[in-house]
Amino acid sequence: MNDEKPILMFNALWFKPEGGWETYKTYMEKVRPLLEKHGGRVKDGGVPSKSVIGEFDADLIFLVEYPSWRAFIEFTRDPGYADVRPYREEAITRSLLIRCDKLF
Numbered sequence: 001m002n003d004e005k006p007i008l009m010f011n012a013l014w015f016k017p018e019g020g021w022e023t024y025k026t027y028m029e030k031v032r033p034l035l036e037k038h039g040g041r042v043k044d045g046g047v048p049s050k051s052v053i054g055e056f057d058a059d060l061i062f063l064v065e066y067p068s069w070r071a072f073i074e075f076t077r078d079p080g081y082a083d084v085r086p087y088r089e090e091a092i093t094r095s096l097l098i099r100c101d102k103l104f
Contacts, residue, residue, distance in 0.1 A: 003069040005101065008043065012058035012096040020091045021059070027087035034084065038075040039067040058096070069099070 015021050035041065045062025066072045075081065 002101075005068060007066050007069055007072065008100040008102055009064045009066065009072065010096070010098040010100055011045075011060075011062050011064065012056075013060045013092050014057075014094045015059045015091055016093050020093070023087055024060075024091035027084060027091060030084040030087060031081070034075060034078055034080050035064065038071045038078065040064050040071065040075055063100075065102075072099075 013024065015024060032042075041064065043063040043065050045060065047060055048056060048058055051057070066075070
């Protein structure tokens with residue numbers, strides 16, 4: 001594992017039934033400038049509609065690309081992130097975050 005190579009962060013989220021999706025949209029609006037400040041960008045995402053193999057019932061999945069693991073860590077430690085993180089926590093019931101090393 002090379003901490004200086006670009007990485008993808010796989011995100012799967014389960015929203016609170018009352019207002020979770022709306023609160024998460026607010027989080028994304030507020031966190032986007034911080035992501036960009038640290039070189040991160042949302043690559044792609046979607047709303048899962050049907051598991052074809054295995055069980056998976058997340059409400060939203062997406063990938064965020066970071067220039068490196070170090071950039072991700074700096075993003076999470078940014079003082080501005082402490083201000084927006086509560087929106088994320090208020091929106092979700094659970095999450096899955098998986099670091100993926102880029103193949104291409």
